[in-house]
Amino acid sequence: MQIPCGNDNQKADGLGVRATDDKITNDETMRAEYERRMVGICRDFEGDGDGLVAIAVRTALVDELVGRLWAAEMDADSSLAKGIVVVAVGGYGRGHLFPYSDIDLLFCAEKGEAEAAKDAIRRVSQALWDCGMRVSPGTRKLAECERFSAENAEFGLSLLDRRLVAGDVTVFSKLEEKVRGKLMVRDAKAIRTELAALTRERHAKYGDTLFHLEPNVKDCPGGLRDANVCGWLRLLQVSPDAEGEEFEEAVAFLASTRCFLHYRHERDDNALDWRAQDAAAEQGIGLVGRRKPGGVDAAYWMRVYFRHARVVERCLLHEFEANGLAPAPVGLRRIKLAGSSGFRLKDGHLMLDAAGESDPAAEPEIVLALFAAMAATGARLAAESEQRIANAVPRLSANLEEGPGLWRALCEILCGERAGAALRAMHALGLLELILPEFHGIDALVIRDAYHRYTVDEHTFVVIDTLHGLETDAGPDAPEWRVKFRSMLRELQSPGLLYLAALLHDTGKGRVGGDHALESVGLAKSVLARLEMDAYDSALVLRLIAIHLEMSAALRRDIFDADTVRGFAGRVQTHELLRMLTLFTYADIQAVHPDALTPWKAENLWRLSMNTATQLDRNVDEERVHARGKDERIVRVLELLRGREAEAERFVEGFPERYLKTRPPEAIVQHFEMTTRFEAEPFQISFQYGAAMSEITLVTVDRPRLFSGMAAALAAWGMNVVTADAYANQAGVVVDSFRFTDTFRTLELNVSERERFVESVRDLLAGRASVEKMLSGRRRGKRKTPRVSVVTKIDFDETASSHSTLLQVVAQDVPGLLRAMSVTLSALGHNVEVALVDTEGETAIDVFYLTHGGQKLDGDQENELLRELLEAIEENAR
């Protein structure tokens, strides 16, 4: 049976083509017709913006022209009417001929007919080329179409979208039998496997994310190629299910966008660059009611694009899972779930308990715990549970309690090794924005610079992935610098704070104008207030966000120059913040694009961090506050103490600048107020309990053994000091602060003990209680074997300060260490001018600025101190 050719009228007015001697004239005529009708398709697209219609109409046009050309060949040679068929394959076969797409034509012969038809095939192809179409003709025998070969996967896949255009329909029927009966049955598994491999390879080229600043609407994850893959996988299933309305809408949007790009670029170029984004937004491409005057904002339009791309990506994942193609989650961890957790982990998937047993909207804590399990294990969310959570999100807010509980849940998610995947899933479901509405501004936000590769939200998740990657990608081939950063990550006291700061650091980019770091600080403040985080942790997170670009900026200066390092150290002020900022900078650079962090840059980052750490310890004693200088921080303190400026100035005068820079003005005011109550109680103590870390601050007039007394009192209560500092002003008022963990949970389990704890410290300082007596009753926990063995190292530096000697002790961090050292210092009559106590993982790094009789220590005193300290540290460690 033959395919009807063009009608008689067309032939009569010269639009028909025959393989005769007037070929040139007729080809030109066909070209003119093709161009005229293509202009019509373009005009219609400009009018209604319907990409699916445009590609269908072009497909029909090409069908018609190919049909006519082949009919003309058959007219000229009747032997062509049998044994050969012209088949549209690939995108053309699907009926998806975008304006500049290639035309894949298969001339399928029953046996050897193709050889005899080769001149006709050449003429048809040539005529189409002459019309301006990019034709990819292929000639195959039927027998060659029944097997799938991974070496020529493209041909096998193109056959999945075959469609009769012209020629012998019986051959097409046989082709159908071959493809449906053999290729799609016998080789279905091989096709699926190859499809999965090709898809993974293509996604890897795009960093496995759809959130590109300039995405490719065909090849990027979530693009039209993924939609095709979904279609092919459904074709290969026995009982394929339709993808649903959301998927169809997404495909329609992407089709309109690709049409628009083809017309705009005048070629098969599917890159959605910034200018194209602006133009598409202006014309409302793909949007319902697109004729809105002036179009829409480009950022809004891109969000719509990403929303549709997400739908396609999700459908693809579901298809992969349904076909057993989804790769097993890498490094899936096992966790123990309580029977009543409300969800379960099965075959690498997390699923909520049955609908009758749990309602995610009523139990947000279960939903959050599920995402924490996802972050901890790397398991995926089961499709049915995902849908239930998506349905529950609008009602979830009514039952979501803010405060410390929410922070604990969020922290658990952030600290999971696969936090990035869990956060992306939460973000896609709208759950992340429900918890942190501040995140909304950067949802799929495109920031136009030539440096970044991903949208702001995706960049944020990549930062978090990169930080966790320090642990998870720690193979034996990991470069040396990555090993260094990993050990730094392990030294963090509260890694959750780093991840939280990373999550919020760019939220300010969602606000128009201004310094985005400061805008992010403003947004983070409201988040931290809702999470009711303690002042110290909040200050750390806010400070990190505020200065998150400063280390990158310092890297552009001479990192070996003392002024550069001093200036940078002045911005960082504490070792904990320096560690966090170093790690953040490492991840932030890496997350810009995969090649941004060269080994050279990583090494420089590490060196700047080390130089700064040294600077932080060495210059504290020299840099003192002078109230008359009216530093900005002093001005803020004085404003809070209006009417008492003179007393306030006397209070801050002579403190190391570190004191002023590491405390918020409110805390300094509190310390000042404590000095006004000396008459009633000379040992002023403030205590702040925290589940993770507590802080006690002593404000009093300097006298011997204060620091060692505090350290002893804390040791007696079984508290483990993590950081501490001690400063004195010119008038001899000292402010000693200790942050510590509660080893035996005494203060957590016995709220009434908190008051007794403070009184006990005060009694000890006032001499009303005996250190020895308290220590003798101390519970001593079973010492754990340290993971890392630290050799004690003691150094003196006489050059760091003009009037005191710097002592640095590096030792294994064990409870009672600070007490042992400070008691030794007191016993030898040395005065602690400044103390900076720090813990890095299992290493204690304590720096003291010492004087003896108002002078630096001499050589003999240093030798004696060295001996005594080594002995005391060894004794304490036993």
Place this chain on the structure above:
Amino acid sequence: MQKIEAVIQPSKLDAVKDALVELGILGITIFEVRGHGRQKGHTEFYRGREYAVDLLPKIKLELFVTDETAEKAIQAIITAARTGRIGDGKIFVSKIDEAIRIRNDERGEIAL
């Protein structure tokens, strides 16, 4: 034609680049390198831990210029990269026999 290779402090890259652009020299190749000359390396301590700073980070520039421009380019690099301290870097100049633009086979200075 001459080839100019300059090893400079990383912090001076922007200044050197700007100075060369001002002269109309737009083609520069930049390498992130490590090394030491007379500046040598040294040992530092980081919180009780010893580490060697033997190879220092530097930037190496490579540019090809006409004989006429060479001296101006050299002076521009010197002015922009000099701090007067050890470690400012060095400039190496060598003669180039031929330059060929692959696209159209243009040869000589026109291909630069």
